[in-house]
Every structure is written in structure tokens, then in C-alpha cells.
Amino acid sequence: MAQHVSFFDQVNRNFERAAALTSHPRGLLDTIKNCNSVYHFTFPLERDNGHVEVIHAWRAEHSHHKLPTKGGIRYSLDVSEDEVMALAALMTYKCAVVDAPFGGAKGGIRIDSNAYNKHELERITRRYTFELVKKNFIGPGIDVPAPDFGTGAREMAWIVDTYTALANDKLEGAACVTGKPIAQGGIRGREEATGRGVAFVTREVCSVEADMTSLGLSKGIRGKRVIVQGLGNVGSYTATFLQEMEATIVGLLEFDGALYDPKGLDAAAIVKQWRDQPRREKSIHKLVLPESVQKLSNAAEGLELECDILIPAALENQITAANAPRIQARIIVEGANGPVTSDASEMLDQRGVLVVPDHYANAGGVLVSYFEWLKNLAHVRFGRMERRFEEQAYQRILNSIGARTGKSFTEDEMKALAHGADEADLVKSGLEDTMGPAYHNLRKIRAEKKVDLRTAAFIEAIDKIAICYQDLGIFP
Ligand code: GLU
Numbered sequence: 001m002a003q004h005v006s007f008f009d010q011v012n013r014n015f016e017r018a019a020a021l022t023s024h025p026r027g028l029l030d031t032i033k034n035c036n037s038v039y040h041f042t043f044p045l046e047r048d049n050g051h052v053e054v055i056h057a058w059r060a061e062h063s064h065h066k067l068p069t070k071g072g073i074r075y076s077l078d079v080s081e082d083e084v085m086a087l088a089a090l091m092t093y094k095c096a097v098v099d100a101p102f103g104g105a106k107g108g109i110r111i112d113s114n115a116y117n118k119h120e121l122e123r124i125t126r127r128y129t130f131e132l133v134k135k136n137f138i139g140p141g142i143d144v145p146a147p148d149f150g151t152g153a154r155e156m157a158w159i160v161d162t163y164t165a166l167a168n169d170k171l172e173g174a175a176c177v178t179g180k181p182i183a184q185g186g187i188r189g190r191e192e193a194t195g196r197g198v199a200f201v202t203r204e205v206c207s208v209e210a211d212m213t214s215l216g217l218s219k220g221i222r223g224k225r226v227i228v229q230g231l232g233n234v235g236s237y238t239a240t241f242l243q244e245m246e247a248t249i250v251g252l253l254e255f256d257g258a259l260y261d262p263k264g265l266d267a268a269a270i271v272k273q274w275r276d277q278p279r280r281e282k283s284i285h286k287l288v289l290p291e292s293v294q295k296l297s298n299a300a301e302g303l304e305l306e307c308d309i310l311i312p313a314a315l316e317n318q319i320t321a322a323n324a325p326r327i328q329a330r331i332i333v334e335g336a337n338g339p340v341t342s343d344a345s346e347m348l349d350q351r352g353v354l355v356v357p358d359h360y361a362n363a364g365g366v367l368v369s370y371f372e373w374l375k376n377l378a379h380v381r382f383g384r385m386e387r388r389f390e391e392q393a394y395q396r397i398l399n400s401i402g403a404r405t406g407k408s409f410t411e412d413e414m415k416a417l418a419h420g421a422d423e424a425d426l427v428k429s430g431l432e433d434t435m436g437p438a439y440h441n442l443r444k445i446r447a448e449k450k451v452d453l454r455t456a457a458f459i460e461a462i463d464k465i466a467i468c469y470q471d472l473g474i475f476p
Helices: 007-019 026-033 081-097 118-134 153-166 170-176 192-206 208-215 233-244 267-276 301-302 343-348 364-378 385-405 412-416 424-451 455-470
Strands: 037-046 053-060 073-075 105-111 226-227 248-254 259-260 294-298 311-312 332-335 352-356
Touching: 007 026, 007 081, 007 343, 007 455, 026 259, 026 455, 037 081, 037 118, 053 081, 053 118, 073 153, 081 105, 081 364, 081 455, 105 267, 118 153, 153 170, 170 364, 192 233, 192 311, 192 332, 192 352, 192 364, 192 424, 208 455, 226 233, 226 301, 233 267, 248 267, 259 301, 294 301, 343 352, 352 455, 364 424, 385 412, 424 455
Parallel strands: 073 105, 226 248, 226 311, 311 332, 332 352
Antiparallel strands: 037 053, 053 105, 248 259, 259 294
16 A cells, blocks of 8 residues: 655655755755744634634744745645645745745645635634734735635735734735735736646647657647646636637536536636636536536546646645556646645656646746735835836837838727736736746756756755855855
């Protein structure tokens, strides 16, 4: 029987595989690898029905090599100390790969968010924030949470409200958490950022002809058969953006089943229906779908269906040594954190499957969180000062071209061409500009060191973090 390896140990196995290929001293590697601090606390919750429950909650700060630390807060029954430590470590490496200047952190509360009503969730979230404030585990320059599995903008609004009520640094208070609603200091494009980033990464991977040829695929995202696991924040946007890029979404998987159509599903329409279903009554079997769509009640089998690209965008440990041999995809893009175990990753690599690792593939979320944090500290919306100026400059250029050529532009052409960038444009552009080039960097390391992409991404992260410690002069 396969030995159980904890999630944090799996992250560390991947770390060690890469560390062995670097020349950093052991002490430095251990300094990077270990989790700096973990805070586990419990508090009572009085339910609306009068019962009292004890809630278990954590926040782990994996690395303080850069401050603040950064990472989401998840609400799930699977939350444990091991899980938050593993996820905090992944945040450290993720931030390093995409140059978001943060250490890694992660928080979690062990609850099924669907089992509580809004008022109970608000009490839980505010009490959690209060505990973090008391222990100095939150603040714009200390540790900045964000949404994760089971949380969203609403929870972030409760967090910022509680924090600013308690904290002394009111001026910078909004920067204590990211993923907030726009009116609370959020940024346009944050909600869809992780999914959009995963879609950019997938497109970039498919753009390299040599890699596609060796995988037996053609170049380009167009027509690639994609299966996405998870219709939550990451999966739903990933599928929608990939459909816009003309990929064929052949499969969509959720907790209670799978949808499959080799001719392609209408991902955008399915996502819309899924979102419209009430939170506690969601079921893939209640969706109204064309007859050609096959429905499977075993969600896990969906991972093994025929496709070119598989995007697990739900939770960790989905592809293990047990089902890895049956995976038919040629490319796996990790939308979730840790969906492929380290054993499975090795097996897939040996079979020639290209696994694009989580701490690069899903880094779009934290990258846009970085933009939100900057916006909050600057107290100004991106594009506010220059958008109109840019627009007028383009108009002058177009008018001058018109005057010289004698062919003036129509009003519609003017509108389309002379468009000054607003916040949403800039966020999208910043995301695209980071995710694309980062891939080519990792490919280069992969080729030089003859390793898989995950190991290459770990080498990249370790080298970048090591620089911060080398300057201290304590390591030879
Ligand atoms: N929870 C997201 C992640 O795992 C985002 C973290 C953040 O924005 O700080 O990457």
C-alpha cells in the first residue's frame, strides 16, 4: 500500500528535488523551506439556533524573507495545520516565480461554509480577524489575506471592516486584505484574475511549436480539447476565457459529477447556470443541457476522459499514483494548489505528460492582489491620472495621420483606436505581461537542468529567495 505523505511533505519533496540542483548551502535551503510561524486558535460560536460550537482556525506564515506575507483564507472541512503550512509554502514559491514581493502565508477555518448562514459566517470571519489583529498576524505591512476556497469578496469586506475598526494605521487599513469589493478598495479584474492567468498560461504553453510537436499536438490553443475540474472561482473563469480563446471545452467536472461532450460544451452558459443555482442546492445534474452532453455521476472518472489538456482547478490531491496511469491528457495545468501529488507528477513526467505547476500556473490571483495592495497604498485607481491624456494623445496622432493622408477616421474607428487604458485594461495587461514571459523563463531552466517544469519553477523560486538571505552574510 502506498505510504501516506502529508501535503506539506509533498511540497517539501518537490522543493528538495530542486534544491539538490542548486549550489546553496544546506542552512540556507532549510531557512527557506521551513514554515516560520503557525498560529492555531479556537473560539466558540453561538449558532442562530442557540447551540455553541468550537471553531478551529489557523494562519501560517511560511516565509518572512519579504514582508508583508500574503495568501488566501479558506473555509473547508479539510483545513488542518498541515494544509495551511503546505499552502503557505506554495505561496512563498508562487510569489517568487511571478515577482510579487511577498513572503507566503495561508489561513483557514475548518468549517463547511454551506452549513452556516450569512450572519454566522460574518461572526466567524470577524472573530477570526479579531484574533489575527490581537496576535499581529494581519496588517498592510505584516500579513495580507485574500480569498481562497470557500471565501470571496464578501468575507474580505468583513475582514477590512473589522481590521480598520481595531487598527491604529487607519490610513493604510484598506491594504490589510485583497480581493475586496470595488467600493471597499478592491481592484477591477481581481475576481477573475486566477482563472484569466491560468488561461494565459495554457495559451502560452500551446504556443511553443517544438513542445507541442513532442507532445503529439499542433501549435496553438485553438481547437485544443480541454477538461476543467471545478466550477468555483478559478475553474469557471478558466473555462470561460479558454472558450473565448477558441479552445474546445469538452469536459466540466464538479463534486457530484462530470459533463462531457467531445464536440464541445458551452462553458460560458454552463457557468452562468451554475452560478444561478442557490449555494446549498448546487448540482451538476440539475443543469439544463443539450442532449449531446454525457453526464457521469462519478466526478473522479471525469479526470480520465479523453482530452488534450486537463485543468484541475478545485482542491489538492486529485491526481495521485492511483489514477495517474489512466490520465489521457497530454498537458496538465494546475489551476488549484497541489492537485497532482508529487508521486503522480513524477509518473506523469515519465509518461511524457507536461505538468504545468501550480506555483506558476495559478499565480495570477496573487499577482493582481499585489496590484490591489499597491492601489490601496497609493490611494488612487490605476489609470486615473493618465487615461484621458493618453486618449487625447492618440486622437491627435490619428487626426494628424488623417490630415496627411486625406483619409480621416470614422467616429467608431477613433473610439476603437484612441482608447486610454483604464484600471481593468491595466490589470489585464500587467497579468498577461507577467504570466507569458515567466513561462519562457521556466522552459529555459527546464532545458538547461533537464528537469520537469515543476522542478524548474522550484529552482527559479529558490534562487530568487536565496538572494534575500545571502545579503545577510550569515551563509557561506
Ligand atoms: N488564494 C489565492 C492563491 O492561492 C490568492 C492569494 C492572494 O491573492 O494573496 O494564490
